[in-house]
């Protein structure tokens with residue numbers, strides 16, 4: 001604590017409390033000491049160390065708040081200017097990050113998801129991309145350094161209605177965030193926060209492919225289904241989920257993300273189509289795969305089923321018991337309905353198990 005204090009505390013801050021600088025108040029010397037002499041500086045430094053213990057943390061400049069994790073409420077200015085590069089290097093383990101993008105109304109889902117990840121001991125590499133300042137502050141207050149905000153902030157009032165332009169704008173930021181992270185050299189797993197981990201997904205990321213993803217189609221596949229990008233349906237498209245993606249920092253993965261961003265720009269939201277970011281992701285996968293520019297890997301359905309299968313086919317769930325790794329609460333609209341469904345399936349953990357979350361009770 002003290003050494004960091006000495007490195008960071010600006011020397012100019014001291015004269016603001018002159019009584020503490022009086023040599024007479026010091027037990028260490030009775031000789032008048034000039035602030036500018038060598039000895040004076042040493043005495044000052046020594047005093048600063050002492051003061052570091054006695055000055056209430058709340059009076060400290062924002063830059064020092066990293067130190068205050070015990071005790072008083074951490075001030076939040078530090079995290080306002082925390083860049084993605086700084087956050088990533090602070091949080092990444094073994095060159096890998098797990099990220100989600102969250103705005104304030106989704107904090108209960110974030111906490112639920114985090115509890116399930118903590119049970120698999122992968123929480124230390126979770127970086128929350130906060131889509132508003134309230135989320136940034138609340139996460140960093142409880143779990144310093146684990147949230148970052150990438151400006152600009154989108155209008156979160158309009159961002160939550162599935163199919164709306166606000167929702168499109170909100171989800172369109174996803175490939176940009178992911179591209180920034182792989183360009184920094186990290187492998188990254190992206191998850192929507194309406195997911196729950198029942199097992200550890202990392203052993204399923206076999207081989208050295210560029211991009212790993214899950215199918216959002218509900219029809220049951222054989223357990224030994226291919227790991228290639230599935231063939232397009234009658235409408236000429238695949239139906240891969242943009243909800244759970246693992247990317248390695250390879251040229252192939254970067255190309256997929258760049259193509260995804262181009263697709264979103266080329267096909268902006270319209271009232272007629274009410275798109276989100278998922279079709280753009282699928283076009284990007286199809287285009288890059290067609291030209292053999294990328295090495296893709298479809299994760300097994302038994303471990304990563306869509307909500308359209310897991311919550312709708314009890315027979316299948318029984319048949320594949322013990323194989324499920326990540327459950328996605330999709331194929332249902334509405335906040336309350338999602339919570340109720342998690343409840344009904346014993347996957348709503350925040351009420352009884354919040355103490356297992358690094359965020360505690362929110």
Ligand SMILES: *[C@@H]1O[C@H](CO)[C@@H](O)[C@H](O)[C@H]1NC(C)=O
Pocket residue numbers: 094187
């Ligand atoms: C670290 O990352 C490498 C490459 O991504 C992986 O093969 C290895 O298993 C990881 N090690 C641990 C301890 O997670």
Ligand SMILES: *[C@@H]1O[C@H](CO)[C@@H](O)[C@H](O)[C@H]1NC(C)=O
Pocket residue numbers: 155158165166169
């Ligand atoms: C979405 O983004 C477009 C283009 O940047 C902008 O014109 C529009 O106002 C945004 N809409 C909402 C609801 O955020």
Ligand SMILES: *[C@@H]1O[C@H](CO)[C@@H](O)[C@H](O)[C@H]1NC(C)=O
Pocket residue numbers: 222224225226
């Ligand atoms: C899956 O197993 C069946 C029956 O054992 C076999 O006919 C089929 O070729 C296998 N499919 C793949 C993709 O390996």
Ligand SMILES: *[C@@H]1O[C@H](CO)[C@@H](O)[C@H](O)[C@H]1NC(C)=O
Pocket residue numbers: 218219220313315316319
């Ligand atoms: C439900 O799962 C069973 C067992 O895998 C499968 O035979 C059946 O076709 C599935 N039902 C539907 C409606 O997909």
